[in-house]
Amino acid sequence: MARNPRYDILFEPVKIGPVTARNRFYQVPHCTGMGVQMPKTLAAMRGVKAEGGWGVVNTEYCSIHPTADDAPYKFCSLWDDDDRKVMATIADAVHEHGALAGCQLWHGGEYVVNRASRLPPISVDGSPAHYLWPLQTRAMDRQDIRELRRWQGEAARRAVQAGFDIVYVYAGHAYLPFQFIARRFNHRNDEYGGALENRVRMLREMIETTRDAIGPNVALAVRFAVDELMGDHGVAAGAEGREVVEMLAELPDLWDVNISQVTNDSMSARFSEEGFQERYVSFVKKVTTKPVVGVGRFTSPDTMVSQIRRGVLDLIGAARPSIADPFLPKKVEEGREDEIRECIGCNICRSCNNEGVPIRCTQNPTMGEEWRRGWHPERVQPRRSDKRVLIVGAGPAGLECAVTLGKRGYEVALADAADEPGGRINAECRLPGLGSYARVRDWRLGQIAKLTQVELYPASRMTAADVLEFGAQHVVIATGARWRRDGVGMASHDPTVAEGAPRIFTPEDIMAGAVPAGPVIVYDEDQYYMGGCLAMKLVQAGLPVALVTPGGEASSYCRMTDEHDKVQARLIELGVEIVSNRQLLGFDGGGARLACVYTGREFRQGAASLVLVTMRRPEGSLYEELAADPAALAAAGIAGLARIGDCLAPGAVVHAVHAGHLHARELDEPAKGDVPYKRERAII
Secondary structure, three states, X not given: OOOOHHHHHHHOOEEEOOEEEOOOEEEOOOOOOOHHHOHHHHHXXXXXXXXXXXXXXXXXXXXXXXXOOOOOOOOEEOXXXXXXXXXXXHHHHHHOOOOEEEEEEEOOHHHOOOOOOOOOOEEOOOOOOOOOOOOOOEEOOHHHHHHHHHHHHHHHHHHHHOXXXXXXXXXXXXXXXXXXXXXXXXXXXXXXXXXXXXXXXXXXXXXXXXXXXXXXXXXXXXXXXXXOOOHHHOOOOOOHHHHHHHHHOOOOOEEEEEEOOHHHHOOOOOOOOOOOOHHHHOOHHHHOOOOEEEOOOOOOHHHHHHHHHOOOOOEEEEOHHHHHOOOHHHHHHOOOHHHOOOOOOOOHHHHHHHHOOOOOXXXXXXXXXXXXXXXXXXXXXOOOOOOEEEEXXXXXXXXXXXXXXXXXXXXXXXXXXXXXOOOHHHHHOOOOOOHHHHHHHHHHHHHHHHOOOEEEEOOOOOOHHHHHHHOOOEEEEOOOEEEOOOOOOOOOOOOOOOOOOOOXXXXXXXXXXXXXXXXXXXXXXXXXXXXXXXXXXXXXXOOOEEEXXXXXOOOHHHHOXXXXXXXXXXXXXXXXXXXXXXXXXXXXXXXEEEEEOOOOOEEEEEXXXXXXXXXXXXXXXXXXXHHOOHHHHHHOOOOEEEEOHHHOOOOOHHHHHHHHHHHHHHOOOOOOXXXXXXXXXXXX
C-alpha cells in the first residue's frame, strides 16, 4: 500500500549537525538489561529497530568509567578499547540498515554504588548514595572534576572510533551532570555551586570536552530533563529547566528533552496519556534553533504529525513504542498504520531492566529473542506440515498462537466459550487505568481478520468429545486460569477460608459487576496490579476499602514497573487504607483475622466482605481429560496435544503472549534439546 500523504512530514530528513537522519523517527536511548555482557543479543535487537525504519537508533546508558558501575544491572560501557570493539558491533548492526547510531555516555554520580568495581562512589557534594547501601559517596574535588571531563572525552573518542554518528552528554534522569544543576543535590560553595550559572558549568564543560573529542563529523546531543515534577523543590520547566536550555541553547547539535526521573519519564499508561510530556518540553524549540526530540509513548502517527506541525518537536522520540513495534516507521511508510503493534504502557520492559534480565514486551514476544532464538518481529518460518490446528481458548495466549500459526501458513480454528474473544483481557481492560490492555486483544483480532486460514469461533464451548470430533491433527488448550477463593497463595499453602463461605469474592466476581457490602478488605498476595486496581474500583464505587497485604507496601511488584510511588499515592488519595505486612488467617463475615508476617502477632480488621487476590488455579480439566485417553486421541487423528499460557502456568499477560508465540514458532520444528536457545558466555 502507498503511504498516506498526511504522514509525509514524518519521512523528511532532519539534519543533526554534521549528520542527517533519514526521517523523523528517533529511537531514544533506553535500557535493555543486556549491555556489553550480551553484545550479540543487544546488537541484534538494535539492528532490528534500524531495519524497522527508525532513522536514529541509540544505545542505552553507556558508562564512561568504573566509578559509574551499575552492577548487577546490565549496562554498556566504553572504559577501554575492548569495550570499544564490543560497542562497534552495535553501531555496525544499526548501520547495516541505513540508520544513524547514537551512543549515550553516562555517569550516575550518587545513583550508582559501584558494587562490582568497589571504587568509592562519587557525587557533587558527598551525599548518601541513592540506593539503600551501607556506603556513602565522596564529594568531588577539582581534580575529580578534571578527571570526569577526561573520562567523558576518552569515552567520546572511543564512541567515534566504534562508528557512532551521535554522541551524548547525558544530563537527564538525575544523573551526575544533572546533579550539578539541581539545587537539592548541589550544595557546593565553589565555582560549581551556588548560582545557576555556576551549577550549569559542569554540563557546559562536558559539552565542550565532548565536542573537542568527537571532531567535526559526529553530532553532539544533550539529553536534559527539563522538569522533575517536584515544583520548587526540583528543576522545573517554567523556571530553571528553561533557563538551562536558554544558557546552552546553541551548543549541542540536538536537544533530547524529557522529564525526570525514570519513573516519570517512563510513566505507565495507568497514570499518563500519549504525548503527556508536551506541556513540559514544548518551550524548547522556542529557545533554540537546533532540532529537538522528545518522548510521550507515541503510537499514533497523527499525534506524531501534530507534534511536528505545531512546533513541539522535530523528531519523534520513542523507547517503549519502538520495543512494542520495531517496525512502526515501516508500517507508516507502507500505509499499514493499522498494523502498528501499539505499546500498552504496562512497563514490563522496565521491570526486566530493574530485575537485571534482558528486556521483554507484552505486545512484542520477539523482543530480546532476536539473536538467541532467531525470532523476527515481522517474519516467521513457513509451516512444515499440513496439520490442521485447533486452539481452545481465545485469551492472550490463544490469540497470539493463532496469529503466529496463521502467518506460518497453518490452517487454524480458534474456539472460545465466551461471546467475545479476549479472555482475561476483556475484564481487566475495564479496571481503572488498564484501558490500554485492550490493545493486546484488538491487535491480534485485527491480524486474524486478515488471515484467511484462521477461523474464529466465539460462543463455542468445547468438550472433550467436541475436540475429538473436530478433525484437527494438533490441539492447543489455552483455557486460562481463575482466581482461587480459599485463600491459598504465596503466604499460605493451606486454605484460610472455606471455599463456599459467604461474602467471599474473587477478582472475577468484582470485574463481572458484583458489588460487595462494605467495608471491604482486598487481600492481595499477588502484589502486582490486580489488588490495587480492585481497591480503586471499589472505593470509586463508594465503598470503604482496606488493602491488606503480606508485602511491605501495596502492589509491591509495581516497584519493578516503576509505578509503586504513583500506585501508593493514588490509593492514599482515594482513601484506601493500606495495611501491610499482614497475612490472612481467617474471615468470619464480620472481619478478618490477620497476623504480622514477622512476629506472628494477631490482629483483627473489621470488614463485611473479603476479596481474595491470592493465586490462580489453571483451568486444565479439558486438557487433563484429553491427555488421559491417548487411544481416543490417536483414533481421532490427533498427533499433538499441548497446553499453553495461564492454563499451564498462570502469570502476567506478557507470559501468556510469549507462551502462545513460543508454541506457534516451535510447532513441527526440530527439537532443540535441553537448552533451546543460544547463550552468550565466556568459555574457558
